[in-house]
Amino acid sequence: MHDRRMLEELPRQEALRLLASVPMGRVVFTQRALPAIRPVNHILDGGEVVIRTNLSSSVATTVGHQPEAVVAYEADDIDTDSRTGWSVVITGVARLVRDPLDRARYESLLRPWVENRGDCVLRIRPDIATGFRVTPYQGN
Amino acid sequence: MHDRRMLEELPRQEALRLLASVPMGRVVFTQRALPAIRPVNHILDGGEVVIRTNLSSSVATTVGHQPEAVVAYEADDIDTDSRTGWSVVITGVARLVRDPLDRARYESLLRPWVENRGDCVLRIRPDIATGFRVTPYQGN
Known part of the structure; x- marks a missing residue:
């Protein structure tokens, strides 16, 4: 039997719902004109994606030194055996969270992978x- | 008990070995000056990463219309419960595979997620x- 799968594009709300259902993704940014990527944990808050990353890391430096930095953020849940699952990408302006109360609240919600004093929140x-979502083909 | 983890940077050879041990990753590229990302399957061949992607997809268009396009490629295997695992990023020049024999061989090794006649190989x-690799802290 030839295994067939269907690819379905996801509407915005479904994409954001799936993103909120997983704890980690990958932030994608431009660093010295080169594409760069780093896996991080995330939460959704007020319709925005909030991530915690090392201040010395490139994305924080990139965002911190520009009035507006555009990044992409990807999360997925793909079964490599059945080759089914979903992937979501958001693209938008990233900003450093500077308010101390907001920062403290996000830091309590986003556990870093390694304890680090230099963390910042974006x-x-x-x-x-x-x-998109790839599902087994249900037709005949 | 305070759970502690150690972050270890990976040498090049170990990074490439880990990349070769998994079937999928995410290609990261710049599209109209914006960061973009797409999950794909990959193999390592002759020390290079080979991916198959839809010709109409942005990365193929980006690479196909430039003499040299620099992309990043990320793969990871991270346990979100224990927050341990690894992530590897390679950055380098991407080229379309134009040789029909090479292309046919790669297409037989790289199964696409959805059958598509417009596939190309990069x-x-x-x-x-x-x-980097994050492991549980073994010290006292």
Whole structure:
């Protein structure tokens, strides 16, 4: 039997719902004109994606030194055996969270992978939210 | 007990070995000056990362219309419960595989997620290969 799968594009709300259902993703940014990527934990808050990352890391430096930095953020849940699952990408403006109370609240919700005093918190506004889902073909 | 983890940087060879041990990753590229990302399957061949992607997809268009396009490619295996695992990123020049024999061989090795006649094959040269591994802290 030839195994067939269907690819379905996801509407914005479904893409954001799936993103909120998993704890980690990958932030994608431009660093010295080169594409760069780093896996991080995330939460959704007020319709925005909030991540915690090392201040010395490139994305924080990139965002911290520009009035507006556009990043992409990807999360997925793909079964590599059945080759089914979903992937969501949001693209939008990222900003450093500077308010101490907001920062403390996000830091309590986002556990870093390794304890680090130099952490900072970024909010990413999902100006674009796209995604796809691959499912087994149900037709005949 | 305070759970502690250790972050270890990976040498190039170990980063490439881990990348070769998993079937999928995410290709990261710049599209109209914006960061973009797409999950794909990969193999390592002759020290280069080979991916198959839809010709109409942005990365193929980006690579196909430039003499040299630099992309990043990320793969990871992270346990979100224990927050341990690894992530590898390679960065380098991507080129369309135009030789019909090479292309046919790669297409037989790289199964696409959805059957598509418009597939093309890209080779990415790992000019930079970095990564990290997070493990439980073994000290006292």
